[in-house]
Amino acid sequence: MKKHACFRQSITHYSLCTIAILLLMMCSLEASWGQTYKAEYRAVWVASVSNLDWPSSANRTNMEAQKQELIDILDSAAAWNLNAIFLQIRPQSDAFYESALAPWSEYVSGARGTSPGYDPLAFAIEEGHKRGIEIHGWLNPYRYETSLGKNDGKPGDYNADHPEWMLRYETSRIFNPGVPEVMEHLKDVVGEIVNNYDIDGIHFDDYFYPYSGTSNEDQATYETYGGDFDDIGDWRRDNVNTMIGMVKDTIESLKPYVRFGISPFGIHGNGENPEGISGLDAYNAIYTDAEQWLSSGNIDYVCPQLYWPTGGAQDFATLLPWWAELAYENDRHVMAGHGIYRYANNPDVSARGRATIHEDKKYFDVDDPNGRTLADPWTLEQISTQIDIVRDNRDINALGGCFFRYQDFIRVNGIKDQIVENHYQDVALMPSMTWKTSETLTAPANLHWDEDESGIYFLSWDEGNSADRYVLYASSTDSPTEAFFEDPANILRVVYGDYYYIEDGDMNSDVRPYLFMSTYDRYGNESTERSMIEVDAPVGVPTLASPEDESTSQPTDFDFEWTSVPNTQSYLLELSLSEDFAQIDLTQTVSGTSFNATGIELLGDTQYYWRVSPVNFAGTGSASVVYSFSTGFPSIPSIVSPVTGSDLIPLKPLFEWSQDDLVTGVTLEIARGGSQFESYNVVFTETLGGVSEYQMTEELDEWTTYHLRLKVFNDLGESIWVYSSFKTLIVLPEPSVIYSPLMQSNLLEGDVLEVEWSKSDLAKGYKVTISSDAEMSTVIDTFESFSVNDTTTSFSGLMGGDYYVSVQGKNVGGYGQPAQVSISIDKILGVYDDLSDEIAPAMQAIYSMSGDVKVVFRDADVSVSNLELYNVLGRRLSIPDLNYDASNAPVLRLEGQMPGALILILRTDSTYERIKVLIR
Numbered sequence: 001m002k003k004h005a006c007f008r009q010s011i012t013h014y015s016l017c018t019i020a021i022l023l024l025m026m027c028s029l030e031a032s033w034g035q036t037y038k039a040e041y042r043a044v045w046v047a048s049v050s051n052l053d054w055p056s057s058a059n060r061t062n063m064e065a066q067k068q069e070l071i072d073i074l075d076s077a078a079a080w081n082l083n084a085i086f087l088q089i090r091p092q093s094d095a096f097y098e099s100a101l102a103p104w105s106e107y108v109s110g111a112r113g114t115s116p117g118y119d120p121l122a123f124a125i126e127e128g129h130k131r132g133i134e135i136h137g138w139l140n141p142y143r144y145e146t147s148l149g150k151n152d153g154k155p156g157d158y159n160a161d162h163p164e165w166m167l168r169y170e171t172s173r174i175f176n177p178g179v180p181e182v183m184e185h186l187k188d189v190v191g192e193i194v195n196n197y198d199i200d201g202i203h204f205d206d207y208f209y210p211y212s213g214t215s216n217e218d219q220a221t222y223e224t225y226g227g228d229f230d231d232i233g234d235w236r237r238d239n240v241n242t243m244i245g246m247v248k249d250t251i252e253s254l255k256p257y258v259r260f261g262i263s264p265f266g267i268h269g270n271g272e273n274p275e276g277i278s279g280l281d282a283y284n285a286i287y288t289d290a291e292q293w294l295s296s297g298n299i300d301y302v303c304p305q306l307y308w309p310t311g312g313a314q315d316f317a318t319l320l321p322w323w324a325e326l327a328y329e330n331d332r333h334v335m336a337g338h339g340i341y342r343y344a345n346n347p348d349v350s351a352r353g354r355a356t357i358h359e360d361k362k363y364f365d366v367d368d369p370n371g372r373t374l375a376d377p378w379t380l381e382q383i384s385t386q387i388d389i390v391r392d393n394r395d396i397n398a399l400g401g402c403f404f405r406y407q408d409f410i411r412v413n414g415i416k417d418q419i420v421e422n423h424y425q426d427v428a429l430m431p432s433m434t435w436k437t438s439e440t441l442t443a444p445a446n447l448h449w450d451e452d453e454s455g456i457y458f459l460s461w462d463e464g465n466s467a468d469r470y471v472l473y474a475s476s477t478d479s480p481t482e483a484f485f486e487d488p489a490n491i492l493r494v495v496y497g498d499y500y501y502i503e504d505g506d507m508n509s510d511v512r513p514y515l516f517m518s519t520y521d522r523y524g525n526e527s528t529e530r531s532m533i534e535v536d537a538p539v540g541v542p543t544l545a546s547p548e549d550e551s552t553s554q555p556t557d558f559d560f561e562w563t564s565v566p567n568t569q570s571y572l573l574e575l576s577l578s579e580d581f582a583q584i585d586l587t588q589t590v591s592g593t594s595f596n597a598t599g600i601e602l603l604g605d606t607q608y609y610w611r612v613s614p615v616n617f618a619g620t621g622s623a624s625v626v627y628s629f630s631t632g633f634p635s636i637p638s639i640v641s642p643v644t645g646s647d648l649i650p651l652k653p654l655f656e657w658s659q660d661d662l663v664t665g666v667t668l669e670i671a672r673g674g675s676q677f678e679s680y681n682v683v684f685t686e687t688l689g690g691v692s693e694y695q696m697t698e699e700l701d702e703w704t705t706y707h708l709r710l711k712v713f714n715d716l717g718e719s720i721w722v723y724s725s726f727k728t729l730i731v732l733p734e735p736s737v738i739y740s741p742l743m744q745s746n747l748l749e750g751d752v753l754e755v756e757w758s759k760s761d762l763a764k765g766y767k768v769t770i771s772s773d774a775e776m777s778t779v780i781d782t783f784e785s786f787s788v789n790d791t792t793t794s795f796s797g798l799m800g801g802d803y804y805v806s807v808q809g810k811n812v813g814g815y816g817q818p819a820q821v822s823i824s825i826d827k828i829l830g831v832y833d834d835l836s837d838e839i840a841p842a843m844q845a846i847y848s849m850s851g852d853v854k855v856v857f858r859d860a861d862v863s864v865s866n867l868e869l870y871n872v873l874g875r876r877l878s879i880p881d882l883n884y885d886a887s888n889a890p891v892l893r894l895e896g897q898m899p900g901a902l903i904l905i906l907r908t909d910s911t912y913e914r915i916k917v918l919i920r
Helices: 019-027 063-079 120-130 180-196 219-225 232-254 290-295 316-329 380-392 406-411 415-422 482-486
Strands: 007-013 041-046 084-090 134-139 143-145 166-168 173-175 201-204 259-262 333-338 398-403 445-451 457-462 469-475 491-496 514-520 526-535 544-546 551-554 559-562 570-576 586-590 594-596 607-616 627-631 638-641 646-649 654-658 665-672 682-688 693-695 705-714 722-728 738-740 745-748 753-757 765-771 779-785 792-795 801-811 819-826 844-847 853-856 864-871 890-894 900-908 912-919
Touching: 041 134, 041 333, 041 406, 063 084, 063 120, 084 120, 084 201, 120 134, 134 180, 173 180, 180 201, 180 232, 201 232, 219 232, 232 259, 232 290, 290 316, 316 333, 316 380, 316 398, 333 380, 380 398, 380 415, 398 406, 406 415, 445 526, 457 514, 469 482, 544 607, 559 607, 586 594, 638 722, 654 705, 738 819, 753 765, 753 801, 779 792
Parallel strands: 041 084, 041 398, 084 134, 134 201, 201 259, 333 398, 551 627, 646 722, 745 819
Antiparallel strands: 007 526, 143 173, 166 173, 445 457, 469 491, 469 514, 514 526, 544 559, 559 594, 570 586, 570 607, 607 627, 638 654, 654 693, 665 682, 665 705, 705 722, 738 753, 753 792, 765 779, 765 801, 801 819, 844 853, 853 890, 864 900, 900 912
């Protein structure tokens, strides 16, 4: 590097307050929206278990896609002015890092024990530190597997290698907290991470003994190792406490600046809850003793999971001060665990019943009978209220919060804007761990202005302790007041390393040529001594080189190029659709003398004007002359049909769009279940020629919301995507065919009515109705099925009479047209087993061993309209014609019947009668 001399350098010695005194001054102000604080925990949990946050399930085996996903997360965190990521690196006895003690996690490589091809933790730390963000390793220390037997026979099968380490429950296993070798193993796991990686913190969550409860699963372990304890609960808590103490000692011996903290369940219990608070007793239910962790000095902070709103029996406004007092009494910090996962997508509507369960902890499930109920709707104001409650308790060491979890910042409409715009407007430092060190820090040495090989200038200094970081301020004067350094709005960046290039967010309309830099160590302490440098404004004007003036047919992929200007830290590239730049349509900060056009979204078939200005902290220099060029790729198409928001679109829709004459091809995609157009929800992709319409040949699902996007292209490039959404029409199921009962079937009272029908492809279920009238207005009984394959049901208890059976398919659009049959149920007056008796006033049964049966009707005046004969299976049998004896009474002769039971039904003008006939 070559030094550039156009600067003045000095070391300024300001009698600034220490961080602790500064915090007290800030705490004297009443917390309110818009108030910012210089030192504050602002963290977010990034969950890897089940690929909840990172990496996504779709990219389990895609190294480059995983890296880009993590970069996007870190870029977002920096944009939201967060200062720490709690990255889950041990979800279940596995590793997101190179380890001799645990296998690679399936969630990062697709298979347990398989390398992802890079070191995710090392990559996360490198990229996080580039952005001034701390990376804390989030570990689940005891969790071995989430379902029983999941890890059997796989790498890291501790159940096979060390069965005595395992504590088995009905559906899972954990590492047995009561086994000394387990404590040593977990201590070594943390030691390996701290020793091998430039990690900023170690974080345990609340998975110790399971939430499902522990009864006698560890009785044998207690009998072996619990001799000093009369109470098994005290022994269990001591197991956890001992392990935590061993981890703390390990961290202290290796890198004492690494923060160690735990996020317990939000209610401590043990009869010590504040008044009005009730809920799960973590002390006695899952054997956590946060009081001991703090009083022993074994942790640096506690982050209780306060996943409740203000008000009610788990009132955030009551619980947070209780935890803060506990931390304050023990000279430690508390940060609030904020449960943003409980918000609905639209936070203005209550999330009751819709919030995701926090890793299946049923206590937080609002639909579970043992779960708590919501005191208030979860609105955007709720999170602001919680942040203000934390800040109101800064004087008792409530110093920020951590949000569960990252994807909920993306999922919940408006929540990140609510937090950033009202609370996190500026950069924040990590709170100082005053109990660990009181070392006096010196200012960075030799702060100077360097030029790199491409002619770009940057800040450079002599790095002190390799674990140190630096805080960069920008001022319009060379002698700012103490209040200037107390205001986080004046912080440009937190920087790791010994150099710094300007970034997009560093420039504003103010000229701030005086740069101050302090040393900021990993304990959270900042030096009161600062180095200062004055930066001169850029001198000279860039000369534009490419594209040449009045160029035509520019492709999507081309480079803007210009000459360098001395003393420039970046260049401002501006594009306009008008030569006078009355309106600037695109701006780009460039840290070099070239920029590829694929980084911006240019319009196709459009003339642009462009210019370049040199920039540094002292301001913006003179702009270049103006050049013009015209793009040769197609302009943005316009979707004609379907119009966004349309419904009742046919299942084979016709898509139409307008486009210019430069188009030679079109790419069209359809997504279902969301507008992300990820691999899991894209249901249709087609590349077409230069057409302006497309007729679907495959049917879409009915009454479903789809998202359509398309872009056009030629050999010079492609347009940006254009989007539309629509809902398909309702197609009700076609009528089924009723197989049973047949039309006009006869059954008897007491018989079971079996109903069977054909499947309807459009049905998602069926409704079967029994009615006494053809219009189905009087419903006797109904049955609902919830699968297209449920095509049978039965009814019993129907009384004598005429009935109608209706079957309707159903789907999201409603019920289809019914299929209907009519049946008759014959009334039964009585059933008699003793056939030797007279069984009815008008008839008696006579039978013989031969199987010949003669039924005599004694009353000659009986008018017999029908006689029916059935076997015991309900099948109707043919019978002889009626005969009459000398007395003129009707006689039925049944000759040669096989042994068995028969049912005889007599229908007269006024009634039915039924008898059993037994052939012996």
